[in-house]
Amino acid sequence: MSAWDTNPVLTIEHLTMRFGGLVAIDDLSFNVGRGDITALIGPNGAGKTTVFNCVTGFYKPTEGRIVMNRSNGEHYLLERMPDFQISAQAKVARTFQNIRLFGGMTLLENLMVAQHNPLMLASGYSLAGIFGLASFRKAERDAVEKARYWLDKTNLIDRADAPAADLPYGDQRRLEIARAMCSGPELLCLDEPAAGLNPKESAELNALLQYIRKEHDTSILLIEHDMSVVMEISDHVVVLDYGEKISDGSAAEVKDDPKVIAAYLGVPDEEVDTVEEEVGL
Amino acid sequence: MSAKSDNLLAVSLKDAAAGGLIALALFSVLIGMKAEVASGLGGQLGIEYRWVAVAIAVAVVFGGRLLLNLFVWKADKPVTETAGSFMPSAKMLAPLGKYAMPLFLILAVALPFLLLSAYGARGSRQYLDLAILVTTYVMLGWGLNIVVGLAGLLDLGYVAFYAVGAYSYALLAQYFGFSFWICLPLAGILAAFWGIILGFPVLRLRGDYLAIVTLAFGEIIRVVLLNWYEFTGGPDGISGIPRPSFFGLEFKRGEGGFADTFGLDYSSIHRIIFLYYLILIMALITNFVTMRLRKLPVGRAWEALREDEIACRSLGINTTNTKLTAFALGAMFGGFAGSFFATRQGFISPESFTFIESAVILAIVVLGGLGSQIGVVIAAIVMIGGFEFFRGLEEYRMLVFGLLMVVIMVWRPRGLISTRNPSITLSGKKAKGISADLVQEGHG
Known part of the structure; x- marks a missing residue:
């Protein structure tokens, strides 16, 4: 029994997702350990992003159960919740493979939007806000402080009032993580956070993710192709191929798994010959 | 850039002048001379000369052709952009x-x-x-x-x-x-x-x-x-x-x-x-x-x-x-x-x-x-x-x-x-x- 099975923050059980005749995910089960960095890897088209979309409510799974265990002891069945409640109540935040920032809004505004729900409450659903009551002003100041903290952590504080669309690519990736963190998540789902980053930015990203995990009681589930990120920071790696789990374990275990090597690099010619003989080709 | 724009101006002027000359030749007959039955002379046919009208027509052709050359036909930038530069930015x-x-x-x-x-x-x-x-x-x-x-x-x-x-x-x-x-x-x-x-x-x-x-x-x-x-x-x-x-x-x-x-x-x-x-x-x-x-x-x-x-x-x-x-x-x-x-x-x-x-x-x-x-x-x-x-x-x-x-x-x-x-x-x-x-x- 591995560490992630004893105290999971997210449990995925028998998850199946079909798009018409196409089975994108087939009977997938794994656990995401509390406080772990869990990597979901696999070749292109393996169904990684589909898993994310199921977890964050953008898809409704065909079968299976996704349970979020919050640290306060509450359990949420994510497959039954509308997407916005998954973020608001179950505290699962995500980033996107193709960055989705609010480009025409400043960095600070992006982070303020992420704190919409607590601020909305504090503004008395806008009534207290219109009259500028002190309680709302204080909540707003706190929200700005939180935003400032995350801008600081992601080295974006100098450009706080610049529009998000003006940022270089790497900065946009970091801003998306900062924005997700501003919603106060317990599980952070990152869809290829290192895609398009140079080695230096990749290293900074590793440091940032480890900082988040250590300081903020946030578990991280990430999809990644960049093996330097995966192998260096992941506690637990789940490998998907054609919608099925082919390997599950620590980074070192997975690296040496012949199934994983076969999925990524293909199999030796002799092996193909044996299989072809078996099926009579 | 300035040599080019000088060149553009010269070419446009030449083109507009040519247009003006053709217009002059045409309009001096078409507009400049008007056959009229002069009532005062007992129904005789006379010619009325209208050189001012010819001058106006030629000026319109010359000016119009010059402007079109400068800003539309030979311009580097599309006309909308040129027009935009006249407007407050x-x-x-x-x-x-x-x-x-x-x-x-x-x-x-x-x-x-x-x-x-x-x-x-x-x-x-x-x-x-x-x-x-x-x-x-x-x-x-x-x-x-x-x-x-x-x-x-x-x-x-x-x-x-x-x-x-x-x-x-x-x-x-x-x-x-x-x-x-x-x-x-x-x-x-x-x-x-x-x-x-x-x-x-x-x-x-x-x-x-x-x-x-x-x-x-x-x-x-x-x-x-x-x-x-x-x-x-x-x-x-x-x-x-x-x-x-x-x-x-x-x-x-x-x-x-x-x-x-x-x-x-x-x-x-x-x-x-x-x-x-x-x-x-x-x-x-x-x-x-x-x-x-x-x-x-x-x-x-x-x-x-x-x-x-x-x-x-x-x-x-x-x-x-x-x-x-x-x-x-x-x-x-x-x-x-x-x-x-x-x-x-x-x-x-x-x-x-x-x-x-x-x-x-x-x-x-x-x-x-x-x-x-x-x-x-x-x-x-x-x-x-x-x-x-x-x-x-x-x-x-x-x-x-x-x-x-x-x-x-x-x-x-x-x-x-x-x-x-x-x-x-x-x-x-x-x-x-x-x-x-x-x-x-x-x-x-």
Whole structure:
């Protein structure tokens, strides 16, 4: 029994997702350990992003159960919740493979939007806000402080009032993580956070993710192709191929798994010959 | 570059001169000599020479060809860009945005008195009426700006809420005898209610589909008003809608009226001035609430929705509710404006609420610059004011109007004032506006 099975923050059980005749995910089960960095890897088209979309409510799974265990002891069945409640109540935040920032809004505004729900409450659903009551002003100041903290952590504080669309690519990736963190998540789902980053930015990203995990009681589930990120920071790696789990374990275990090597690099010619003989080709 | 432009000028001049020569040869015969039966000489055929006309024609050809050569045919840049350089640029307009607001406000408050002193009570009435009309459209534009400019939901049926407001007041006054001041909030609430009723099924649609459904809704409301004869009076409309009173004082001749109470001589202009200030205050409240909401979480959520709806959902924002609030709020201000319209006219009929009204309001918002409050004011003055101002041109004014819109859209495709100001900043007032190129227009 591995560490992630004893105290999971997210449990995925028998998850199946079909798009018409196409089975994108087939009977997938794994656990995401509390406080772990869990990597979901696999070749292109393996169904990684589909898993994310199921977890964050953008898809409704065909079968299976996704349970979020919050640290306060509450359990949420994510497959039954509308997407916005998954973020608001179950505290699962995500980033996107193709960055989705609010480009025409400043960095600070992006982070303020992420704190919409607590601020909305504090503004008395806008009534207290219109009259500028002190309680709302204080909540707003706190929200700005939180935003400032995350801008600081992601080295974006100098450009706080610049529009998000003006940022270089790497900065946009970091801003998306900062924005997700501003919603106060317990599980952070990152869809290829290192895609398009140079080695230096990749290293900074590793440091940032480890900082988040250590300081903020946030578990991280990430999809990644960049093996330097995966192998260096992941506690637990789940490998998907054609919608099925082919390997599950620590980074070192997975690296040496012949199934994983076969999925990524293909199999030796002799092996193909044996299989072809078996099926009579 | 300068050698090239010298060259361009020389070539253009040569070409224009050649054109001028050909024109001279042709026109000296065609225009310069006119065969005429001279009446004084007993019916003899004579020739009248018109060298001035020839000179004018040749000059037109020469000048026209020169200009076309310089700016269209041989120009490096497309003509729209060259034309744009003659117009004030965005940088020059930016301080305008800053100072325009207080300037407009002072002007708007002082307007009735300026007009009265300039034209007298009788002469200023038509200008005040025009000012009331423009302000009504400013208010409608501001209301629609919440839906289209901030939340990015394309609403082609905004006039429906205007109609709901107007008919709410007229019917409540007719059936229950409610006064304007009771009906005003009721009309707003009813319009907001209809906004929500429409919003629930419709807001899951996006983009063009949303536009079509809102368009249909606008027509449905009008057709219902037209055909429900027993209730709304159908095409006959509703007449005798009570006028608003000044805190219980009516604008009437004799004892107990407004003029009598304040010791003034009765004049019908009092009521017009009152109506003007009424709509001005209502419009300013609309503006105040909108500007305030923009800086609140709900306003930021609207703008975030315009930028990226999926990202909004991933951040825990209930997009349906957020869209509904924008829709309901926009509808509410439309309803207020509608009940003002009813009380000003004293008579309403479905004819006042046709699709063209929605289109004009939307055009004001788009021309002014999506999301820009001061842009809406300028666009409303230009469009509504200009439209009335050119009434003398009769059918040609539609032409002028169309041309004006084309020119504005070529010159400033994102509207007159298109810079977006951040709703909150770390660096305080130093923060710069955001260029319109980066701001999304919304997808529904």
